[in-house]
Amino acid sequence: MTGKNRENYNKNYIAYVNSFDPPTKHFKNCFRAFIVGGFICCIGQAIRVIFEEAFGLYGDELSAAVSIALIFLGTLLTGFGVYDRIGRNAGAGSIVPITGFANSVASPAIEFKTEGLVYGLAAKMFVVAGPIIVYGVLAGTAVGLIYLFL
Amino acid sequence: MYEPYLQLLWGFLKAFVVGGAICMIAQIVINFTDLTAGKILVTFMLAGVVLQGLGLYQYLVDFAGAGATVPISGFGYLLANGAIKGAEKGFFGAFTGALSSASAGISAAVIFSFLMAMVFKSKSKKN
Numbered sequence: 001m002t003g004k005n006r007e008n009y010n011k012n013y014i015a016y017v018n019s020f021d022p023p024t025k026h027f028k029n030c031f032r033a034f035i036v037g038g039f040i041c042c043i044g045q046a047i048r049v050i051f052e053e054a055f056g057l058y059g060d061e062l063s064a065a066v067s068i069a070l071i072f073l074g075t076l077l078t079g080f081g082v083y084d085r086i087g088r089n090a091g092a093g094s095i096v097p098i099t100g101f102a103n104s105v106a107s108p109a110i111e112f113k114t115e116g117l118v119y120g121l122a123a124k125m126f127v128v129a130g131p132i133i134v135y136g137v138l139a140g141t142a143v144g145l146i147y148l149f150l
Numbered sequence: 151m152y153e154p155y156l157q158l159l160w161g162f163l164k165a166f167v168v169g170g171a172i173c174m175i176a177q178i179v180i181n182f183t184d185l186t187a188g189k190i191l192v193t194f195m196l197a198g199v200v201l202q203g204l205g206l207y208q209y210l211v212d213f214a215g216a217g218a219t220v221p222i223s224g225f226g227y228l229l230a231n232g233a234i235k236g237a238e239k240g241f242f243g244a245f246t247g248a249l250s251s252a253s254a255g256i257s258a259a260v261i262f263s264f265l266m267a268m269v270f271k272s273k274s275k276k277n
Contacts (some may be wrong), residue, residue: 037173037221038166044216045165049158059182063219063228064254070220071255079270080230092176095171096194096221098255104187106263111272112167121267128188129259132195132222133252136229139196140248143203144233149243 029091036086036093044070044097056108066097074102104128158266165217191222200235217238228252230233 048066051057056067077083083103088095094100105125112124126133176190185193188191193263197273218224229248236247249256 001199018231022258026178027180029172033177034170034174038170038217041165041169041217041220042162044169044220048216049161060251064243065218066219067255068258071258072262075259075266079266091181092190093170093173095190096176096223098222098225100187101191101222101255102259103171104191105259106266109263109267110270111269113272116264121264125260125263127231129256130193131188131192132225133256135192136195136199136226137248138201138254138275139203139226140233140252141245142236142245143199143230145241146203147234147237148241 004010020124032089033091036090036092037097040070040093040099043073070098071102074099075106078103078106083107101129101132152180161215165220166215168214169220170217172223194221194223195226195229198223199230201227201232202227215216225252225255228255 019099044066046064047069051062051065051069055065074083075084077099083094083099087100087103094103105128107150108124108127112120114120115124173214174182176194176258179185179193180190190272198207201223202208207218207223208231211227219227232247232249232251233244235251236243236245
């Protein structure tokens with residue numbers, strides 16, 4: 001239940017419901033997010049080092065290749081159902097890295113495949129990624145235009 | 151002779167700490183608000199755009215490498231960076247820069263997700 005809806009209910013009832021809510025374990029949550037997020041970034045760093053040494057990539061090409069590799073891993077683990085299991089414990093540690101972005105694209109694509117290839121798989125793919133791209137393009141282009149006129 | 155290995159290890163440590171710290175900030179925000187995963191992703195992406203717009207995120211990328219580029223704020227950094235580089239070429243560059251720099255990530259997400267959706271079946275969600 002989200003915060004806004006709770007205000008509409010009877011106050012006694014809310015207090016009663018809240019008494020059954022498990023207390024949020026702030027420290028534990030944050031520690032897990034730190035460890036898992038840091039670990040995923042280390043995998044990214046490892047891929048970066050390997051691509052740099054093995055294929056001689058550098059600069060923008062290197063970052064693009066690392067992103068592609070991590071997104072592949074993210075979608076693959078989502079397909080096997082492993083990523084959701086990690087996410088249940090890691091919270092933001094699995095959401096914020098680029099693998100979480102890949103998970104947010106792959107997960108609805110797999111889930112809504114049964115509703116058809118167009119309005120199921122393809123449309124639902126952008127449930128979470130759509131807003132990121134929309135506001136990313138808006139903000140990014142705004143920055144570009146500001147730099148153009150400065 | 152251990153110098154390059156130490157350098158490598160130091161790089162991993164920086165990536166771990168900075169990447170972990172960004173995720174921990176997100177977790178703190180989740181703990182104290184009711185933001186869903188989608189809103190967290192949009193917020194952190196926008197934070198990356200704004201920070202790079204001010205020219206600050208570049209320092210973090212230079213310092214932490216993958217620790218700064220792997221979190222979603224690195225995606226925002228990429229968008230802003232592309233737009234800024236495009237703006238140096240003119241109006242058309244400023245318009246196309248953002249998306250063209252992010253094209254690898256978006257294409258990869260779409261293509262791999264489509265392939266995975268073809269291969270895998272939806273798992274029943276056991277909690």
